[in-house]
Amino acid sequence: MILFINFLTIQTSAAIISFIAGAIVVLVVIYLFYSSSPAEDKVSAKHKVYKMRARYFFALVFCVIAGLIITLGFLPYPQFQSRPDETVSVVGMQWAWKFAPGISDKTPLQMEGGSEITLPSNKLIKFLVTSSDVNHDFAIYNTNGVLVAQTQAMPDYQNALEYKFPEPGDYHILCLEYCGIAHAIMVGTIHVK
Amino acid sequence: MLQISPVEIKRQRKLVIIWSITFMVVFPLLIILGLLMRLNQGEDINLGADTFYTLMTLHGLGMAGLLFTFSFAGLWYLVGTRQAKLNISVGYFVYTLVLIGVIGLAIATLIGKFGPGWYMLYPLPFIGVNWPAWSTGLAIVSLIIMGVAWLSGIIHLVSAMSKEFGGFSNLMGWQYLRKRKEGERDLPPIVMITTISLVPGLCAFLIGAAMLFMYLMQLLEPALHFNPLLMKNMVMFFGHTLVNITLYCCVGWVYALLPEYTGREWKTDKVLVYSWNATFIFILFAYFHHLYMDFAQPSAFQYIGQIVSYSSAIPATAITMFGVISQIYHSKIKWGVIPVCFLIGVAGWAIGGFSAVVDSTIAVNSVLHNTLWVPAHFHTYMLGGVVLFILGLIFYLSHTKEEQEKDKTAKFGFWLFVISIHCFIGMFYSGGLNSIPRRYADYKGIPIVSVHHTGALLAEIAALFIILLLIGLFIMYFAIIIKLSKQKNASLIKSV
Structure with a gap:
């Protein structure tokens, strides 16, 4: 396997x-x-x-x-997750991503952050993903443009997604849940060092 | 024993012909919307994102509604002319309300620019949208009208069959699970399949109606707030069940009509009853696989989603598809266009069903969810399955057994259509495997060059195959219209 x-x-x-x-x-x-x-x-x-x-x-x-x-042994859900090396808070909003290091104590609307963040490679990162308006989908594309992981960004809920970036480079975040007119340009970038 | 008069059969036939003509007009129009969407994604035309999403919404709502409605109308005709007395006025009531709903949706989308997609995820239609509130209201009311039509039709159809076959439990085939009384009437498979398809449909439409009323309340009172996860469960239950039963309704026709060409009866037995009763459960609980990426959903539901989705392959393939094989094998069937429609439709169902099972694996869904793999699999079993079953039924109405064997034009149109369909869908599969997102107006905003260019190229190629499949469709239409008009002329001469 x-x-x-x-x-x-x-x-x-x-x-x-x-x-x-x-x-x-x-x-x-x-x-x-x-x-x-x-x-x-x-x-x-x-x-x-x-x-x-x-x-x-x-x-x-x-x-x-x-x-x-x-x-069923390979599930992305919290009970299959282990202790992360770093945590990042993520908010999806019409039509941008906001990233902030650590666990945010603010509401999704109040949380401050940019659409780019720098993270280490080969460390387990936990993304705490939510939305400040409608449903979005936080999808990580690797440096070869291949979709490697995703979770929904839903208002009122927080979804925890774990991912370990295997190599340095720019990973892109696309929205994979239709969220309105500018859905196709809702992008973010994770610089992996 | 049931007696259905020739006058009644004639009336039912007229109704189904009206449905068929409506289908033949609306279906290519909705395909053209799909063509425009793929051309926009291929960067050959520039619709603008607002128009794209409007067309996407109309294409999705239109196709889901049209295919379900016709699958229901086909069952109505076959049951109403063979198995139970149906009130023709209810049939026209359903037709009229559906037509009103469709006109409302067309106005809401084409004029009102309503564009949240065919399954609208709360709270999208109310937040950050570029269309006026009236178009949201009109779309919701139109959908409620269509829901009322479908609910009335289903209740009448199931209750008429129940009256004819001695109760609901007999419609489910449970009499086959005990020792049967001597001389007890056989249950035709189409009656059981109609029940097993439409009763979950009843549940889905009731949930859908509740959801639409919640939407309407939200529209009238913006301060209201509903739980988005609950709303997502409701919309997915409604949407998934609608699409799923569309297919099963059509499978009911195959059970009823294929034996006419193979000369072999297809009877209900204990295995068939177990199989379809299991399908009943699977229809109700498979929808959970649409929410795998909602990690907040209770895990038990996620497991149920995958277990049920995998299990649904057992009755579908081991019973129905093997049933088709047993019908055809060494039957000396003459391959006219009607049995070919059914056989290739079943093949489309098998291929689309398999790729749906692949995507219903949670670990796989993590990288295929909401990529073009999703439209790939549902286009395979809707376009490559349901539409072929529908065309088979329309040919059944227009052609005699001998005519459909000899009609080379129809056969040519059919094969052009089928090959083009699978090439067109192949671009979706390829897009899914290349991580191309679905529901993107275009790929220009994607910062990953390979995804942008591959997505646009596949869309352009797909557009070419859409044109070819339209040509195939119109060739089939030509064959159908010629035969239908000959029948009309013949009946006019007879009446004179």
Whole structure:
């Protein structure tokens, strides 16, 4: 599993798995076009298909259980988080991000901060994310432009997101929840040293 | 035994033809909105962000509403002409109210510039918006009108079936789980599927109605404040269920109509009942997967979201899709355009369903949520699934069994449409895998050059495939209109 994750991003893994699944569906459809004749009586054809269905059913149940066991161990939620090295308060607002080091004791509207912040690499950072108006989504893009982590910025709630920046460089924050007319230009930058 | 008179069948047919023509007019118009959006993202035209989001809202509301309404209308027709007596006046009442709602939404968006997206996340329609309050009010009232239409239609349809089949528990197929009485009437799968699709729909519309009234109260009294997480749960329950049951309603047609082409009955049995009753539960609880990135949501709901989403693949594939295989395998079916629509529609459902399951994995959702992967998967099973089922039903209305086998124009249009659909959707998948955000008017403001350029390029390519799929669609329309007008002329001659 660790080997798998090291070589493939989640996006690449999703692409490979989905491509294989899509190809299987296409092959089944082609097979069905060609296997529709010759004619066979319904009972005998049904028997053959149902025999295969039983096998498929058990294989699928196994895959579903295995998939759940494997993937439910990698959750971004607070109970899976550890002790952070640094904490950053984040407020999403129409249409900018505000960052402030530490835990803010101000309301989201009153909190002061800029849309850029400098943070260390290889340290576990906890982002305490909220919003002063509507729903936003705090999405971290790495130096290669790949989305690596996100959480919603919601009014009245604070979502804690942990991330360790693996290498120095400029990481960009985009808003991934539609929040009004200037949604597409709501950006922030994290300079990682 | 139920007797439905030829006059009643004729009336129901007229209603479904009216629905079909409405669909055929509105559907390409909504596609053109999508085309304009992709051209704007591809930087080929400049709509401005306000117009873009207005079009995005109309495209989303229009498509979700149109596809659900037609899937409901199709079920109404098939049930009303075969399984239960339905009051045609209720059918026209639904049609009229939906039409009024659609006109209201068109005015709110195209004139009032209402643009919070088709599922509007509270408190967005009320804070920092660039459209007037009247357009928000009109949109909410229009949606309430459509909700009233759908609720009335569903209640009438389910109660008529309940009267015909001896109670609600029989509609759910529970009589198959005990020893059946001798001579007990068989339950046609379409009746069970209609119930299992529309009862969660009833719950969704009631929750949706409550939410819309809360929105209306907020509009009238700005000092009010509702819990945003509760509102998000309500809107997602409503939106997810609406889209989900749209698909299941259409699957009901496949159970009813595919046997006419394979010559093999598709009967209800114990396995089918267990499978669809499980689907009933899955429809109600899968929506939690839309809130994975709300870390404040109780964790139990997040687990339920993933477990239910994964589990929903079991009845869908092992029962329904294998049911389709068992219908077709060695059946000597003649591949006219109607069974092809159904088979390729099921394939679109399978592919879109799989990519939905991928995204319903919490760990994966962390990097795919609200990227273009999301429109990719729902376009796959809506455009590549639901729309093909709808076209299959429209061909069923316009073509005889022999005509649909021979109609080369229809087949050519169909394959052009299908191939273009999947190429168009492929650009969405590619965008998701390249971390391109969804719901961006354009990508010019993104400071990451690769994301900006890839997003714009994929949008441009997608626009080309939209044009091709429109051509395919119009070729199919041509084939349909020719046959429908021939039928009309024939019936006119007969009446003279």
